[in-house]
Amino acid sequence: MMFFRVSDKSKVRKILVISLSNIGDVVLTLPVVDILLRDFPDAAVSVVVGPKAESLLRDNPVLAEVIVLDKHQSRSALWTWVAELRRRKFDMVIDLRNSMIPFMLMARYMTPPEMRRVKGQHMRRKHLARLSTVHQFTDDNAPRRCLTATASDAGAVDALLGGSGSIVVMAPGSADQAKRWSPAGFAAVAKYLKSEYDLGIVFLGDRHDQEIAARITAGLDVPVLDLCGRTTLSQSAEIVRRAAAAVVNDSAVLHLAGYHNIPTVALFGYTDPVKYGPWSEQRVIVAPQGAPLPKDSSTARKVAYIESIPPEAVISRLRYTDGRMRLVNE
Numbered sequence: 592m593m594f595f596r597v598s599d600k601s602k603v604r605k606i607l608v609i610s611l612s613n614i615g616d617v618v619l620t621l622p623v624v625d626i627l628l629r630d631f632p633d634a635a636v637s638v639v640v641g642p643k644a645e646s647l648l649r650d651n652p653v654l655a656e657v658i659v660l661d662k663h664q665s666r667s668a669l670w671t672w673v674a675e676l677r678r679r680k681f682d683m684v685i686d687l688r689n690s691m692i693p694f695m696l697m698a699r700y701m702t703p704p705e706m707r708r709v710k711g712q713h714m715r716r717k718h719l720a721r722l723s724t725v726h727q728f729t730d731d732n733a734p735r736r737c738l739t740a741t742a743s744d745a746g747a748v749d750a751l752l753g754g755s756g757s758i759v760v761m762a763p764g765s766a767d768q769a770k771r772w773s774p775a776g777f778a779a780v781a782k783y784l785k786s787e788y789d790l791g792i793v794f795l796g797d798r799h800d801q802e803i804a805a806r807i808t809a810g811l812d813v814p815v816l817d818l819c820g821r822t823t824l825s826q827s828a829e830i831v832r833r834a835a836a837a838v839v840n841d842s843a844v845l846h847l848a849g850y851h852n853i854p855t856v857a858l859f860g861y862t863d864p865v866k867y868g869p870w871s872e873q874r875v876i877v878a879p880q881g882a883p884l885p886k887d888s889s890t891a892r893k894v895a896y897i898e899s900i901p902p903e904a905v906i907s908r909l910r911y912t913d914g915r916m917r918l919v920n921e
Contacts, residue, residue, distance in 0.1 A: 597683065597700055597726050605655075606634050607681040607696070609688050612641025612662060614824065615843035615867075617648075618738075618850050619714045620687050623722045625733040627685070628653055630726065634682075647824040650744075653736050683725060687718050700725045711865050715849070738850060740829040747822075748829045755791030755816060757914065759784050760834040760853075762844035763807055764800030764819065769893035770841045772858040772900060774806040779902035780838055780909075785813040788911040790835065794819050795827050795844050836916035838905060845869055854916045856908055860897030861888065873918045875908045 597603055606627055610620045617640050627636050635655035638648060641662065648657045660672065673695050683700040684693040693701035702721050709717070719731055740748070752758065763777045781792045792813070794804045798820030808815055822830065828847050831837060837848035837855045841862050848855045854873035857864065861884045864876045879899045884892065910917045 595700060596724070600631055601633075603631055603634050603682045603700070605679065605681045606631060606636045606683045606685070607639065607658075607676070607679075607698070608636065609639045609660075609684065609686040609690065609692055610644070611688060612643065612660075613843070614644050614647065615846040616714075617641070617644040618843065618846035619867075620718050621735075621737040621850055622715060622731055622733070623685060623687065623718050624654075624737050625735055626719075626722065626728050626731060627726070628736055629733040630728055637681075644824070647828065648737065650741050650825065651737065651739060653739070685722055685725065687721060713868070713870060714866050715870050735850060735852075738825070738828045738832070738847070740825065740832075744823070744825050744829055748826055748833070751818060751822070751826075752791070752793070752816070752830070752833070755793065756789075757835045757911075758791040758793050758816075758830075758833065759916070760793050760795050760831055760837045760839070760844065760848070762795050762800075762837070762839040762842050763803045764796040765840040765842045766799075767841075767862075769861060769890050769897065770859075771803065771894070771897065772840055772860075773898040774803060775810070776858075776898070776900065776902045776905065777838070778807045778811050780905050781807070781815055782811060782813050783902075783906050784909065784911070785815070790911060791816065793830060793834070795822070795830060796820070796842075835911065836909065836918075838909075841867060849874075854918050856905055856918065858897065858900060858905070860884075860900075861886075861893045873916075875918045875920060877904050877908065 608624050610617050637656040639658045639660050645659050677696050681698045684698040686693045686702050702724050765771050784790045792815040794817045796819040800819040804817045804819045831847040832851040834853050837853050839845045840858050849870035852871050855869040855871045856875045857869040859878045879896050884896050908919045
């Protein structure tokens with residue numbers, strides 16, 4: 592099988608991007624979709640995602656279709672799913688899962704199943720490198736069109752934020768307990784930003800993060816807006832887009848901030864920020880001092896490790912002047 596770069600864009604009318612499953616991972620692939628939307632304006636671009644991420648893109652009119660791939664479906668159901676895609680006759684398939692699906696779809700242009708691994712490469716860069724195997728784009732600064740709020744979502748966000756003014760988004764949760772900074776740390780940063788700059792503080796996360804947010808707000812004597820479990824994915828993305836900054840754990844909100852180029856302070860413990868760290872132009876990674884943890888460390892030790900980050904390590908990076916957040920790189 593030979594792989595060719597597109598030489599005649601007029602022959603590409605239908606494009607399929609096979610994205611990933613977890614929300615943050617899907618967001619990291621969206622720059623690929625934005626480039627295709629810019630460079631192939633006459634083509635219909637469809638995206639495959641896992642069930643959890645469908646609602647993030649579902650109502651966006653710039654996408655021809657959002658197609659769900661359930662990794663846990665039976666083999667016969669998967670073959671039926673592939674057969675249905677094959678009938679749609681895509682001209683180009685960009686596979687960011689490293690699967691054999693492009694071969695089954697028999698597209699004119701498709702990404703190769705394997706690429707040379709680059710040590711220390713951020714996942715966003717990895718996805719763009721895969722796109723470059725079939726399309727030689729001039730730059731990766733395409734308009735961000737994948738996460739455009741509908742009128743309904745924009746109205747819902749207006750109602751939720753009310754008169755909050757300039758806001759800082761905080762994401763105190765994470766699916767992995769060992770990726771969560773301490774509630775006391777988030778409380779100290781929230782108090783500083785409200786007291787020093789009168790910024791609105793908005794907690795974002797899903798329903799599983801409500802208990803963590805409640806622990807933070809219980810000890811605070813400044814007002815905050817806790818939206819954990821109260822917004823859809825697309826509404827969360829719109830709230831992040833409106834933020835002056837984001838203070839986050841290693842979570843999906845981190846990558847939403849990266850996509851919208853929001854100044855980001857990201858807290859990392861045992862996980863590697865090189866591949867999955869913040870990607871906004873203004874970004875700071877705050878990690879524990881000292882040697883990194885061994886990979887086989889217990890969960891309790893990993894939790895203690897990230898919670899050892901003092902609030903001052905975050906507060907010292909945040910400066911709000913002239914209506915803008917400016918991050919301090921020490």
